[in-house]
Amino acid sequence: MKKIVWILGAGFSKPLGGPLLDNLFHPNVLEEIKAAFPDRTAQLDSLAARVAHYLYQWGRRADIDLHRPIETKRSAPNLPPERIWDNAETFLETLEEAGAGHAHPHLETFTKWLAKTFEKTHRSLHGVDPEVSAPDPRDILLAAKRILAAQCSAFLEHADLKAERWRPYLRWVDQLDADQAIVTFNYDRVLEVLSQQATGRLGLVRPRLQSAQCPDGIERPANGARVYKLHGSVDWRRHTPAAEDQLAEIDLPTGRGANVDPDPHFALSCERDDLALATPGPAKQDLIRTTTLRFLWDAAEKEIKDAEVIVFLGYRFPPSDTYSLERLLGAMASNQVPYLDVHSVLGPDRARPDSVRLQGLFAAIVYPRSIVPPFPENRPEGPQTACNLVSQPMYVEDFLSVITGRRLRSDPWRQVEGADQ
Numbered sequence: 001m002k003k004i005v006w007i008l009g010a011g012f013s014k015p016l017g018g019p020l021l022d023n024l025f026h027p028n029v030l031e032e033i034k035a036a037f038p039d040r041t042a043q044l045d046s047l048a049a050r051v052a053h054y055l056y057q058w059g060r061r062a063d064i065d066l067h068r069p070i071e072t073k074r075s076a077p078n079l080p081p082e083r084i085w086d087n088a089e090t091f092l093e094t095l096e097e098a099g100a101g102h103a104h105p106h107l108e109t110f111t112k113w114l115a116k117t118f119e120k121t122h123r124s125l126h127g128v129d130p131e132v133s134a135p136d137p138r139d140i141l142l143a144a145k146r147i148l149a150a151q152c153s154a155f156l157e158h159a160d161l162k163a164e165r166w167r168p169y170l171r172w173v174d175q176l177d178a179d180q181a182i183v184t185f186n187y188d189r190v191l192e193v194l195s196q197q198a199t200g201r202l203g204l205v206r207p208r209l210q211s212a213q214c215p216d217g218i219e220r221p222a223n224g225a226r227v228y229k230l231h232g233s234v235d236w237r238r239h240t241p242a243a244e245d246q247l248a249e250i251d252l253p254t255g256r257g258a259n260v261d262p263d264p265h266f267a268l269s270c271e272r273d274d275l276a277l278a279t280p281g282p283a284k285q286d287l288i289r290t291t292t293l294r295f296l297w298d299a300a301e302k303e304i305k306d307a308e309v310i311v312f313l314g315y316r317f318p319p320s321d322t323y324s325l326e327r328l329l330g331a332m333a334s335n336q337v338p339y340l341d342v343h344s345v346l347g348p349d350r351a352r353p354d355s356v357r358l359q360g361l362f363a364a365i366v367y368p369r370s371i372v373p374p375f376p377e378n379r380p381e382g383p384q385t386a387c388n389l390v391s392q393p394m395y396v397e398d399f400l401s402v403i404t405g406r407r408l409r410s411d412p413w414r415q416v417e418g419a420d421q
Contacts, residue, residue, distance in 0.1 A: 001179045002409040005307040006225075007328070008184040011314020011346065015165055015397045017155030018188055021318060024088035025056040025144070029151055036154035040268045044150070048135040048143035055140065056091050059084035088148065089280040089320040095141040096281025142272045145279060149234040149267035152188040161197050168400035173198040175405045176225040181303040183228045185315065185324065187277055189235060189264060191227050200224050205296060206260070228300040230324070232293065235264040236276035258292060280320055288323075297327065304331035309408045312344040314396045316354040317361065325361075333365040340366065340387040341408065348393045355391050362389045 010020050019026075030053055034041045043049060060083050085091040135143075161170065173194045176182075182202065184191065195202050203221020205228050220226055229236075236258045258276035267275055278284045278293065288294055304310065310332065317325045332340075342362055346355045363371065369387045392399055 002308040003303075003306055004180045004309040004311065004405060004408055005303050006180065006182045007310065007312045007315050008182060008186055009313070009315025010186060011316075012184070012396055013155075013186055013188055013190050014314065015395070016159070016169070016190060017165075018186070018190065019151050019155070021087045021089060024148060024151060025053060025091070027057060029053065029147060033147065033150040033154055036157045037150065037265065037268060040265060043143070043146055043269055046143060048139040049147060051135055052095075052140045052144040052147060056085075056088070056144070059091060059094075060086075087318075087320070089318055092141070092144060092148070093280040093320065095137065095144055096279070096283050099138045099141050138272060142275075145275055145277055146267055146270075148279070149187065149275065149277065150265075152186070153234050153265055153267075156189055156193060159193060161193070165397070168397045169194060170197060172400040173201050176201045177405070178223055178225070180225040180405065181228065181300075181307075182225055183230060183300045183303065183328075185231050185321075186229075187231060187234050189233065191229075192235075195227075202227055204229070204260070205299065226303070228296050228303070230293070230297055230300055231278040232258065232276040232287075233260070234267050234277070235261050237261040237266060237270065237274050238276045285323060301327060301331040304328065305334050306337070307335065308337050308339070309341045310343070311399075311408070312342075312346075312358070313399065314345065316346060316358055329361060329365045332362075336385075338385060340369065341390075342366075342387060343390045343392055343408075345392045345394055345396055345399045347395055350391045350393050359389060359391055 010018060012018075014020055030044055030049070033044055037044075059080065061080065085094060160166075169190075176198075182191065191202060192204070195204075200223050202225040203223070205220055205226050237260075238258055267277075276287070276293070278287050288297060317328075332342075344355065344358050344362070346352065346358065349355070366387045366389070369385050371387055371389055392403075394402075
C-alpha cells in the first residue's frame with residue numbers, strides 16, 4: 001500500500017477558526033483571548049504583554065490607539081518610516097535577536113522611548129504609584145509567545161465537533177491508517193481534538209530521550225497515522241529529566257526534553273523557559289538541536305524520503321522559515337521512489353504568488369525526475385523516476401471532502417474512470 005505523508009500549515013486550521021500568520025497579534029487579540037479564558041487573564045494583563053502587543057502594532061504602522069495598550073500619558077514614539085515586520089514571524093525573530101543582544105535600529109528607537117516612558121513614577125496598571133521600569137526584552141518575548149499560544153488555543157475552546165465545519169476533518173481522519181504520516185508546523189491542538197473523536201486513527205509521535213527501549217529518541221503510537229509536530233505545541237512543556245533518567249551517551253547539549261502538559265493551556269501562566277515552541281529566531285534552531293525535538297525532525301525527514309504521495313495542506317513554506325524549507329525540500333529531493341505524487345492545496349486561485357512559488361520550489365528540487373501528468377495514456381517502459389506536481393484549485397476543506405486516501409493511492413499510470421477511486 002502506498003505511503004502518504006500530509007504536511008500541514010496554518011491554512012489547515014483556518015476553516016475551524018485558527019489564525020493565519022497575518023492575523024496573529026491583531027489589534028483586538030488580547031480582548032479575544034480574555035473572552036476565551038476569563039479565569040486566566042493575569043499574565044495577559046501584565047505590562048510585558050501589553051508592551052509586546054503595542055510593539056507589534058507600532059512596527060506594522062498600525063492605525064490604532066497606541067496609547068491605550070500601556071496606558072501612558074507620554075506621546076507615542078514616531079512610527080517607523082516603513083513596516084519593520086510584515087508578520088508575526090519576523091516580529092518574534094526580531095524579539096529573539098534583541099533578547100540575544102543583537103542590535104536593530106528601529107527596535108532601539110522603540111526601546112529608548114520605552115525606557116524614557118517608565119523612568120519616572122506614574123500610575124501603574126493597577127492604580128498604585130510605585131517606580132515602574134520598562135520590562136526586560138526577554139519578558140516581552142515570553143509575553144509575545146504567550147499571546148501566540150493563547151490565540152492558537154482560543155478557537156478550540158468549546159469546539160463542537162458536530163458542527164458542519166468539522167465534517168471534512170472527521171471524514172479525513174476516518175480514512176487515516178498506519179501507512180500514513182502527518183507532519184505539522186501548527187502549534188494548535190486540532191489533531192489532538194480529532195484523535196479524541198477517532199480513536200486509533202492517529203497518534204502523536206512523542207520526543208523522548210534515547211534509551212535501550214527508545215533508541216531513536218521518539219515514541220511512536222501503537223497504531224494509526226503518525227503525527228510529527230515539528231514546531232512544538234501549545235501544551236508542550238520543556239523539562240530537564242532527572243539524572244537517573246539520562247544516559248551517559250546522550251549527545252544533546254542540554255539533555256532537555258518536551259512533555260505534553262496535563263493542562264493544555266499551561267502556556268498562559270508558565271515560566272520563561274518552559275514553552276516548547278520553536279518560534280522564529282536564533283533560539284529556534286537551538287531548541288531543535290538541543291532538545292528531543294531533534295529526533296522528531298530526523299524521523300519526519302525519513303517519512304518524507306520514503307513517501308510515495310505527499311500532500312501539502314495549507315502550507316506554503318513561509319519565506320521567513322528557511323530552516324524548514326531546507327530540511328523538508330532536502331528530504332523530498334532525497335526521495336527515491338519510482339513515482340512521486342505531490343499535491344498542494346492553497347485555495348482555488350492557482351495564479352496566486354504563494355501557489356506559483358510552491359510549484360517553482362517543487363519543480364526545482366525534484367530535478368532530474370521527469371514531470372508527467374497524473375494519468376498518461378501510455379505507461380512508459382522501463383524503470384521510472386518521475387513525479388506528478390498538482391496544484392489543487394480547492395480550499396483545504398474542499399480537498400478533505402472529496403479526495404480520499406484510496407484515490408491518492410490509485411495507480412498514477414492508469415487512466416481511471418468512474419466514481420471515487
